[in-house]
Amino acid sequence: MIVLGLGLLVMLMILSLAGVVVVGGIDLAGLNLGHVVFALQASLMILSALGVIVNRSPIRSALSLVVTLFLLAVMFVSLDAHLVAMLQVIVYAGAIMVLFLFVIMLLNLHEDRPAMVRPGVRGFAGFVGTLFFLGAVHFVMHPLGAAPGAATVPAGFGTIEQLAEQLFTRSLLAFEVTSILLLVAIVGAVVLAKRKLA
Amino acid sequence: MHAAATPVQFLWLIPVLPALGVLFNIFVGPRAGRGAVNFVSPAAVGVSFAAACYTFMRLLDLPHGAALVQDIYPWITAGAVDVHVAFHIDALSAVMILIVTGVGFLIHVYSTGYMHEDPGYARYFAYLNLFTFSMLLLVMADSLPLMFVGWEGVGLCSYLLIGFWYEKEANASAGKKAFVVNRVGDAGFILGIFLIFWSLGAGTHSLRFTEIAASASKIPPHTVTMITLLLFVGAAGKSAQLPLYVWLPDAMAGPTPVSALIHAATMVTAGVYMIARLNFLYILSPTSMAVVATIGALTALFAATIGLMQNDIKKVLAYSTISQLGYMFLGVGVGAFGTGIFHLMTHAFFKGLLFLGAGSVIHGMSGEQDMQKMGGLRAYMPITFWTFFAGTLAISGFPPFAGFFSKDAILGAAYGSQYGSVSLWALGLVAAGLTSFYMFRLLFLTFFGDCRVDEHAKHHLHESPASMTMPLIVLAILSLIGGWIGLPEHWLWGDRFGEFLAPIFSGAHVAEHVSAGTESVLMGASVVVAAIGFGVAYLFYLVQPGLPMLLAWRAKGAYNLIFNKYYVDELYDLLFVRSTVALSTFFWRAVDGEVIDGVINGTASVVNANGSLWRRLQTGNVQHYAISMLLGAVVILGYYALR
């Protein structure tokens, strides 16, 4: 049942990707290395993402999420966002996911059976998800036609200098506020996780 | 006040110093201790008195009728209103600040002695300084709204100080009474202000007195009458005139220096000041003038009669105050504004003196106020006696003492001015006689005769400390010679005071068609009346002490009527208090209890039922919420997609 639903979902997604290739007016003759690489990355990402939600054992889910994030970082590189890519690896793969693994180990969670909610709810969720996905695709396809990505980007695009400039001029307030947010998060986490506040 | 206004920068000092005193007494006073408080509070007022004197000198340097002004900051600027906090010192307000700070200073000094063993001294002096501040605001204000602030401020202080010893139920309720009665008056006052603003018509108005004076002539007569009458209601409330005088006798519950400062010298005269300040309005409405004069005269007589029979030393003085205020209103009512203010000043001297003397007596008698239990005190407290005697002479209008000149000038105006009449003069004259009678009665019962003091009190019956007797002496001198600055025209140097004030009242030309001969006759009359009063009192209370009892027994009805103050309080109680209570009870029980509470509780129960119905949606399972969120997203997407 689960496998069936999710399988349907996967097929749908891959189909829609193909559909985009067609509708997006990309003649398969003009396929270049970029497309191939992208197709590879995309399919891997989708599979590993599915791995996150189908794996029984949380630790495996976590690992496949790590893989997804890593691939995402690679995709960022191919999108000329080198710095963000590195941050992606450092912050997500390097810190957040380790935290997840750490907690899973701490609570010593093995396989959860049943891993999923009641079939009825499950089916309903799948249905709603599919609807949502179709809506999203609809909006992706409609407003902007098949605009091919710019072949080149201005020099130094996505370098730390540019990001820093944005960060410390236009978004300075947001930056400072975020720092406060982090501080609060630290304190909150400590307070919550401490067994008894001495 | 048409003369040039000179802007200066030091006026703010005068009110601010007492205000600082307030802060000191509130925040550091209790910890700083009695000594510090006893020094700081009088010092604050003293310095501001010095400042007032300086201001006065500056004013004298300026050409006749000039004024000193200082604009502090714009206070209310909204639409057509542009009121500034600004001070305006002309001859009138100069006199007032001198009285307020001067007498105020003396009474502060006196209080240090009088309250020397009261635990709440810091609170007391905080209130007293606050009062000084508010009163100065009132008299220095250059616009009606600011004046109203001071007006309310002094009202508040009076309330606080009457109920100063709030542990006693009676005192607290006396304070409340004063407050409520004053509300009635203040309602009239503020309505008057509104009416002025309204009648000034289009354009922005600062409600400065100058502005009002400038455009007073443009206001239609009926409106003027309305305005002035409303304002007079306020004045009557604050200055205890018929029919709103009832609070003042009860106000004697407060400490005696307070009675001297607030309920004799300064606050109660605010109404007179206000009318004098707005003379240009009153002069435009003969009706209002008549009303003011008549009410004044009636009050003078009425209060005097009640004063005849009181046995509480302070009550007598209270009614005397009411009647003297009546005189002032009579004065301003007949257009003799300067004279009214003159009497205000002299009254401040001798009534302040009398109250302080009474305070000294009560102090010596360790709290006893009933004259029946006094007598022969002059042996025990000579200074108090002599000063008190001076005060009595002054108030009874014996020449050449202060009261004589002021009171006589008023009577002369009442007889002579175009607003006056023989009847008004007659009323005033009778009242004068009664005044002299009850004052000497007071004097004899208290200081002469055989001593009726009980042993316990007699045991430590003593003259008051210097801090109390010094002010007495100063005030005594003032009440003796204070009147000489306002002699009748063709006497030695004439009416300096009147001339000084004249420019203020230049708008009000009062035709004094009284020949010198008539005037001297009038004078003689008042002196004779005063003498008669003295004589009767002498006969009743020293020669034939039995006589009053006999008289009272003969004319029982009249006696009871007057002794019970004409049952006015009972009447008011019946008319206003009980009816109000009944109405309130109705609204409380029926309207509030049934209707409003019903509505509220009904709403609550409806909401409650609703909640208990819908809360079943809240399963506490996160995923249910999540799924509904996603559904919402889908719906929105769908809406825009299929649109």
Added chain:
Amino acid sequence: MGIEVGIAAIKALIVILMVLSLAGVLGWIERKGSALIQDRIGANRASIFGVAAAGLVNTLMADPLKFLTKEDILPVRADRLLHTLAPCVNLFPVIVAFAAIPFGDAITIGERTVQLQAIPLNVGMLYVLAMMSLGVYGVVLGGWASNDRLSLLGGIRGSAQMISYEIGMGLSIVAMVMTFGTLDLQEMVRAQGHLIGGWLPAWGILYQPLAFLIFLCTGIAESKRVPFDLPEGESELVSGYFTEYSGIKYLMFFMTDFAEVAVVAGLVTTLFFGGWQVPYLMTDGFHFPGGGALLVPRLLVVLLQVAAFMVKVLLFCWLQILMRWTLPRLRYDQLMRFGWKGLLPLSLANVLATATVVLAIGGPA
């Protein structure tokens, strides 16, 4: 296009070989070193014709062979996939991290210039950090997958320790980045080329001695070696997260250990000791402070520089091995306190100071 790919492949190959062989060599060096320190003879069986040093060759071949031929034991109810995955995940990032470290200046072959650096990246420093931060997964998985409480404990210890010390390391590197004003390792090395006052090579350590110490500590902690080797502390956990490993998988863990040593050494060299720079050796030869000059052909220059890099790296590997056999092991609470209350504030202060100076002199060194 093809040629680029070719060059890239060659460079990658060079790097991998360099790391792996270095790891092997280090394995031998460590034995000999420990023997030296403990006054033993050490590995002396594998000598060729009695020449002990030549035994190195044997060792390099013998060790892998031994491990390869051993049985691969899988614990009961262990997760086979993860158990196999763990060592690979452990080894992979280390080798890849090395790829960003420049081992020589740019050389021109024909009309194209080639950076002697596997991946020329403008964010190379971050890249290295990222890769090192991935290293933790091997530990965690190893500990988890072998379904054994000692391993699990080791894994948890390891992950906690690595997360904690990453922060200090990152901050010390931030200080370096500020000093040189670039994230590109090659650029950093170039920046260390000139001379202070005409005679003193402008190496990073002269600018950032504190950062050097912090980096060394955190680096050793990251590679989980003494005195920070609690995750594999023999005395309490048999050998921590790879207790349950044998054969080739164990070899991979083993290699990782030394590869990490090599990477740390490489980074220390690059950041603080002028990378491939040789004092007074400019692009065209030696120029001594005295004014004397000794011109050398370009190719030789490059070779010299690569050799210099090698020597420096080996030096720092040796330093780490010395520590390994000199220092006692910390207690766990000491470890954490040192990391959070010692290094972290220190490095923060260092960053602050650096920032101030950089601001004051108006730009990086």
Added chain:
Amino acid sequence: MTLVPIQLYLILGAVLFTIGAVGVLVRRNVIVIFMSIELMLNAVNLVFVAFARQLQSMEGQVTVFFVMTVAAAEAAVGLAIIIAAFRNRETVNADELNFLRW
């Protein structure tokens, strides 16, 4: 070398987001639900970066930067909450962790 039209990235983003959403809805384990949320966040990140590339402006990347920061904070607090909840209920199943029930 990137000549891939932005739609592909957007679609990929949508796919990942949907997977994440479905994961949130169908899994019982709170931690896995949490991971699915992270997945959704990253799907959005991808879209941001793709648009940044398309419109040649750094805005998108800056936003991603902030998203990461917030995600980090969220992870810290969320996992702490999970641990606390586990201490009380000895479970990490969403359908058993209904403290906020009427």
